[in-house]
Amino acid sequence: MxxxxxxxxxxxxxxxxxxxxxxxxxxxxxxxxxxxxxxxxxxxxxxxxxxxxxxxxxxxxxxxxxxxxxxxxxxxxxxxxxxxxxxxxxxxxxxxxxxxxxxxxxxxxxxxxxxxxLTALRTAATSAMVARLLAPKDARVLALIGNGAQAEFQAIAMQTICGIEEVRLYDIDPAATAKTARNLAQTGLRIAECKSVEEAVLGAQIITTCTADKQNATILTDNLVGDGVHINAIGGDCPGKTELAAAILNRSDVFVEFPPQTRIEGEIQQMPEDFPVTELWQVLNGERPGRVSDRQITLFDSVGFAIExxxxxxxxxxxxxxxxxxxDLDLLADPDDTRDLYGMMGRIAGARDEGAAR
Known part of the structure; x- marks a missing residue:
């Protein structure tokens, strides 16, 4: 009612x-x-x-x-x-x-x-939407580097939208990995708790990096990225915060949401201003190609955008x-006489005082 x-x-x-x-x-x-x-x-x-x-x-x-x-x-x-x-x-x-x-x-x-x-949900949904476009069609193994608040949402989105069957977890804090494994135990996913990034990416066709430190970090080094993988880089989302070695970007086809924002905040802040990128909306509507070969490395430089x-x-x-x-929140003043905000204030306060006095 x-x-x-x-x-x-x-x-x-x-x-x-x-x-x-x-x-x-x-x-x-x-x-x-x-x-x-x-x-x-x-x-x-x-x-x-x-x-x-x-x-x-x-x-x-x-x-x-x-x-x-x-x-x-x-x-x-x-x-x-x-x-x-x-x-x-x-x-x-x-x-x-x-x-x-x-x-x-x-x-x-x-x-x-x-x-x-809701931000965790929309971030996971966007990651999975892009992976469905860009990841290898037979991708079944996800490496999840960084097992914080977003990890479970990312894993379940990749399972639901892309058919991922195995998740390989790594975090510098083993308690975070244990938490994620515990929360995913009933999802039907095979879970591997890994001791290093190297172990986590072994056999993965999709690699998601989702770390929190506000610094130029190298969570993923060039030697760990083989041909044909899709990288979902969602942790680098403000100036001075990155996760990937620049050499990985040079080997990859990079896809972004809104270039003016991503060049400030994303992995490509490491690169020259004219570094080539493809906008996701152009892939979705068929203007630009996405994955075109089995050996291609695709990289979603995800910073999160307002349209999502x-x-x-x-x-x-x-x-x-x-x-x-x-x-229902009593948030907006909306007087019957739109010019009489002052009078409305007095009537509301007076009615409250009258009710309290009864």
Whole structure:
């Protein structure tokens, strides 16, 4: 039953962390990821409909806070997200996020949602969508380097969308690898807990790097990358943060979301400004080739882009309709007389005081 709207106020649907978790469980993670891939693909296929810009970032020594906006001129979406690797030492998440979907015509918010879980979902869905395009068609083994908060989502997305059967795990923290193996134990995947990057990539056709340190690191060296593999590099996502040896990029065909952002934040920040890349939307619509040979190394230099968040929030908006996976927030002042905000304030405060006095 819809709650009555308080006088002078408009209610906005809100998806909390609890309700997001309930929604994911009710749909089922494999089905949700499959549906989310479809939403992201639909929006990439109408790439030219969107306003696009690199995200607005505020950097500090310990991390970064970012705003990621986009609009298709019907709806506007932005995400607030941070990246603070130092938070691991404080027992805090390295990434937290929330987002808003608004109506362009009125400017009114239509949905406020948690996006810490949702960002993990959309990142995994995007990785799997791209791997389906670029990885070898017979790929069955995934190496997952970095076993933090995103690891399980990545593995299940690759299993669901690409048919991966085995996941080889490695993290510098054995407890993170054990956590991931434990969480994936009932998925039907074969799990190998590895002692090194070298062991993890053995026999893998897809290599995902997903580490958190804000530094120019070399998680994957050139000698570990054989012909024909697909690399899904998702950890390098801000200036000064990389995971791959530059020599790997020189041997690979590199695919990106939005070049002006990726050249600032991705693996290709190591390369000259004219380093050649292919935009994913062009592969999806057939303008540019993806994988063209068995020996080709394909590399998705993934930094995360606002259109993926737009797709994810659009998906959540559609899935919560006529459900109880949301709350109503008293977020917007909306006086009957649009010019009398002051009078509305007094009436609301007066009504509250009168009710408290009874």
């Amino acid at each position: 819809q709650k009555p709207v308080p006088s002078g106020r408009a209610l906005v649907p809100f998806v909390s962390v609890e309700n997001m978790a309930r929604l994911i469980t009710s749909i089922g993670l494999p089905r949700l990821l499959t549906e989310l891939v479809d939403y992201i693909e639909q929006d990439f296929l109408r790439w030219q409909s969107f306003e696009k810009s690199p995200r607005l970032a505020s950097h500090s020594e310990g991390g970064v806070i970012e705003l990621m906006p986009t609009s298709d001129h019907v709806n506007y979406v932005f995400k607030y997200v941070n990246g603070h690797p130092v938070n691991l030492q404080r027992n805090l998440q390295t990434v937290v996020a929330f987002g808003v979907l608004s109506d362009v015509e009125t400017g009114y918010p239509l949905l406020l949602t948690e996006m810490t879980l 968040d737009f797709s994810a929030v659009r998906y959540i908006r559609d899935k919560i309709r006529d459900t109880d996976f949301k709350e």
